[in-house]
Amino acid sequence: MNENKNLIFYQQAEHYTAAADISHFPKLDLPEVCFAGRSNVGKSSLINSICTKRALARTSNTPGRTQLIHFYNIQNKLFLSDLPGYGYAKAPKSKIFEWTKLMESYFKNRNNLSRVFILIDARRGIKSSDHDLMNLLNIVAVNFQCILTKIDKISSTELNEVTKNTLTQTENYAAAYPEIIKSSANKKIGIDKIHECLNLILNINDNSKKE
Ligand code: GTP
Ligand code: MG
Secondary structure (H helix, E strand, C coil): CCHHHHHHHHCCEEEEEEECCHHHCCCCCCCEEEEEEECCCCHHHHHHHHCCCCCCCCCCCCCCCCCCEEEEEECCCEEEEECCCECCCCCCHHHHHHHHHHHHHHHHHCCCEEEEEEEEECCCCCCHHHHHHHHHHHHHCCCEEEEEECHHHCCHHHHHHHHHHHHHHHCCCCCECCCCEECECCCCECHHHHHHHHHHHHHHHHHHHHC
16 A cells, blocks of 8 residues: 555544453454553554544543543454553552553453554653563563654654664564664654554455455
């Protein structure tokens, strides 16, 4: 698909449902890709940019905006899910506990999950809470790929540094994709690359259905 076709396709994303626990997860025979990461890294903003819709997913300056798992349906071909952020230092313990439970049940039971995008704020780099998630994904054997976000906020030297560092810190995970995507939802950087990744997932799924 060229980028124009991508824009038309991904623009058709619609909010499908929001889930607070496993009983509300939609049962689907469609590939799904989720966006995980620390609070405030820009998960919801990136989903809006991928789908070129400003208010599809709710974004906020206040960490902890997304509290449920939000599912977005693209033409009954692909689902995107927006996860609540983790690692917010000021969050009450009960919230952290709830988050951990929700994420574990999501990652352990979502059989249609094709890939997890782990978003990392390019200004901050990988944190221990990201490693916690990567370890969990290694155990449940779900592939993940890191996306650096908000790269409009740093210089190209800093970007090279954080990219190298992210690669080094993820290369030992069996579940990790070796390619790091660099993005800015504000400046629309890396969106074409993410469209390409999603298209590949769509094609793989289409072909396996034909076999
Ligand atoms: P939670 O749902 O709370 O975990 O946050 P989130 O990861 O969904 O982040 P969200 O998309 O709500 O964005 C958080 C803040 O970062 C907002 O103020 C956004 O405007 C800002 N932001 C998101 N993406 C970018 C970006 O590419 N560049 C810049 N400069 N700011 C961004
Ligand atoms: Mg959010």
